[in-house]
Amino acid sequence: MGWSFRIARIRGIDIKVHATFFLILIFGALQWAGSVPDSPLQGALFGVVLMILLFACVTLHELGHSIAAQLFDIPVREIVLFPLGGVAFIARNPEKPLQELLIAAAGPAVNVVIAAILFVVTGGIGVDFMDTAAVLEALREPSFTTMLVWLLFLNISxxxxxxIPAFPLDGGRMLRAVLAMGLGNARATQIATAVGQVSAVILGIFGILNGQLLLTLIALFIFFSAGQERSVAESKTVLTTLRVGDAYNKHALSLEIGDRVSKVVDYILTSYQPDFAVMQGSNIIGVVTRSDVLRTLATDGTDRYVTEIMQREFLRVEAHRSLDEVRETLMENGAQLAAVFDGSRYLGLVSLDDISEAFTVLMFVRRQKELRQQRSPTI
Ligand SMILES: [Zn+2]
Known part of the structure; x- marks a missing residue:
């Protein structure tokens, strides 16, 4: 994730802060600057500390999701903190609905635990939650107690x-998981995303009526995320039906040891092919991509051997894997392309672009089929 930097690493997961995160600290400072009559600085400092502690709770929430995912052998790359909340980059959706349910529930469960601890601690230092007027009064003045009571309320919120049962919120994922146990994944996603969009519309109208701009923005975000989730699920069902052995480019140009960069430039200019395998006989020994070539041309005037600029490390996938599995492998490894093998025999390269292209074509074919089916009764 660009524009973010690492602040910690827990169980192999990078905890990162996005550059825009500082907006929320400024927001906290401004909110609390007027709370101490004689010292705006003291108030502002309180606001900043409160925001940092809130986001520590958000981080623990995301760690709840992440550690649950790791328990099911799903890799988690990083957690990024944005001004509106945290995002855990979990490599893939779990296959089993029960796993998805547990991963989604693990986040809010962490906040329930934190809230319970804060409830006991604040009760222990004499906060009487039955006396609402006193609690509300206490919430205005910065103090240690105020901090704890705010954190308690924020965790409950x-x-x-x-x-809320709307994607990409945890409630939406939990709803889909429960539905999927009885209806299967595709139907569950359809229903859950529809419920999510309706919830988002209600939330948005509520936000507009109450002049809550932030809530309206979040509602918009939820609405579009639900739509995106649906198309991801659709493409998944299409892509699981096709093997990568049927989708790689069988007529791809390849390079030999001893070829130079100028030959690749020729290939790129005369074909639309972006990636090339470097071959030694019938064995692939490396991969040269268009960006490798561009980088060399930009930094080096000499016509180097392709073996000098090729990537020696590349992913290998079996031809019988489905396109969806290959897409997930690519994304888990942050790679653009993989070499397709039938046993030990190299077949060709396949890239993320090839897969999304295959998807577009398949969706077109499917839609044509649907159209024909719709027309046939009238003939
Ligand atoms: Zn969550």
């Missing part, structure tokens, strides 16, 4: 907000 996090639980309720995340349980």
């Amino acid at each position: 996090l639980v309720f907000f995340n349980l």
Whole structure:
């Protein structure tokens, strides 16, 4: 994720802060600057610390999801903190609905635990939650108690907000998981995303009526994310039916040891092919991509051997794998392309672009079929 930097690493997961995160600290400072009559600085400092502690809770929430995912052998690359919340980059959706349910529930469960601890601690230092007027009064003045009571309320809000049954909120994922247990994944996604969009519309109208710009923005975000989730699920069902052995380019140009960069430039200019295998006999020993070539041309005037600029490390996939599995492998490894093998025999290269192209074609074919089916009764 660009524009973000690492602040910690826990169980192999990078915890990163996005550059825009500082906006929320400024927001906290401004909110609290007027709370101490004689010292705006002291108030502002309180606001900043409160925001940092809130986001520590958000990080623990995301770690809840991440560690649950790791328990099911799903890799988690990083957690990025944005001003509006955290995102855990979990490599793929789990196959089993029960796993998805547990991973989604693990986040809010962490906030329930934190809230319970804060409830006991604040009760222990004499906060009487029955006396609402006193609690509300206490919430205005910065103090240690105020900090704890705010964190308690914020954690409770996090639980309720995340349980709204709308993608990409945890409640939406939990709903889909429960539906998928009885209806299968495709149908469950359809229903859950529809519920999500309806919830988002209600949330958006509520936001507009109450002049809550932030809530309206979040509702918009939820609405579009639900739509995106649906198309991801659709493409998944299409892509699981096709093997990568049927989708790689069988007529791809390849390079030999001893070929130079100028030959690749020729190939790129005369074909639309972006990636080339470097062959030694019938064995692939490396891969040269268009960007490798461009980088060499930009930094080097000499016509180098392709073996000098090729990538020696590349992913290998079996021809019988489905396009969806290959796409997931590519994304898990942050790679653009993989070499397709039938046993030990090299067949060709396949890239993320090839897969999305295959998807577009398949969706077109499918739609044509649907159209024909719709027309046939009238003939
Ligand atoms: Zn969550």
